[in-house]
Each structure stands twice: as C-alpha cells, then as structure tokens.
Amino acid sequence: AQTVTQSQPEMSVQEAETVTLSCTYDTSENNYYLFWYKQPPSRQMILVIRQEAYKQQNATENRFSVNFQKAAKSFSLKISDSQLGDTAMYFCAFMKQFAGGTSYGKLTFGQGTILTVHP
C-alpha cells in the first residue's frame, strides 16, 4: 500500500513571494503518477500539476512547478509570484499505474496543507 505525507498542516506567504509545499510518499511501485490538487473555499478539487514517475524532467504549469526526487520519494510544489487566489488547501496525491498503463482512478491523498496568501 502507498502512503502520502504532507508534514506542513499550514503555510502562509506574502503576495508576490514564493512558497514551497512539501510532500513525501512511500511506495514499492516503479510506475506511477503524482499530483497536486488545489481545494479553494468553494470545495471544488482543481488539478494544479501532474508528474509521471518515468519522466526525469520536473513538471511546470505557469507559476507552479514541482521538484520531483524519485529516489528520495519527494514531490514538492513551488508556487512563484503568489496571488491571493492561491489561498486554498493543497493536496498531494499518488496514483499507481497498473499493467498496460491503467490506473483505475485510484488516488492516495496526503493530509493536505492549508496555504494562506497575505496581501
């Protein structure tokens, strides 16, 4: 079984600054996906960024980037130029890839980190 750990229950950052959210995971699998999801006060789950384990290059999406360290089983999220709209709960999540590349839609989530961006 996989576990995902987010050791920072809460973080805060000033607007326009950079913040990094930590995530570690434990798995014996070699093929998997890793995700960061954002949950604003509206409760909607929004995909922020995705990383395939076989890719060495770190994923980036505009102001969001990850530092994926496969050997260390670490997957941190960096938010640059933080904006007030980034205030949300952020979840790190793991998805195993089964034979043939199927995933079955099964995610294992971390506990979440509440990020507050201050003006």
Add this chain to the structure above:
Amino acid sequence: NAGVTQTPKFQVLKTGQSMTLQCAQDMNHEYMSWYRQDPGMGLRLIHYSVGAGITDQGEVPNGYNVSRSTTEDFPLRLLSAAPSQTSVYFCASSRDTGELFFGEGSRLTVL
C-alpha cells in the same frame, strides 16, 4: 459542460436512516470513484468502478454500497447512517490519462 454532477450538495440525516448520493458524468469515462474527506485525513477512497457492472472496495468501504449499471452513473448508498459517516463526499471520474475530474462535493451530517 456538466462534467461530474453530484446531488445533493447538502444533507442531514438521523442515525439509522438510509440515503443515496447520486453521481453522473457525461465524459464517457471508464473509471469512477467515491472519496470521503475528513479533517486532517485528506481524501480516502470508498469504492471505485472500472466500468459498467464492475465495482471494488477502496480503503474505507464499510457502511457503503455502490453499483454501476451504466457508464454515466455511480450512486453511493448509505444503508444505515452513523455519525462516523459525517463527512464531505466526492465523486470523480477519469480515463487512463491519470487525471481525475471531481464533482463539487456533498456535505453529509448524521445526527
């Protein structure tokens, strides 16, 4: 674009009552799943389905039933609600690209 639609968004039950959370998706996704979200525990998988007629248990299946008679629908049934089932419930659908598409969530309170 409807995506994943969950109903109801809010529900209050008394202990022992039964109810069904409805979930429908219009993206022709093979996989559908139900998660519950509790403070400090993230989201945990209750049940999932890999296609019509095929379901399986997730991490926390006790007290919940599911069925999938069509590709589009994946209802979650609570047969005898308990206070421990007070939670926010999310339905999700996906294909093999890995990304899950979530509904807006349903807040359930069991008194």
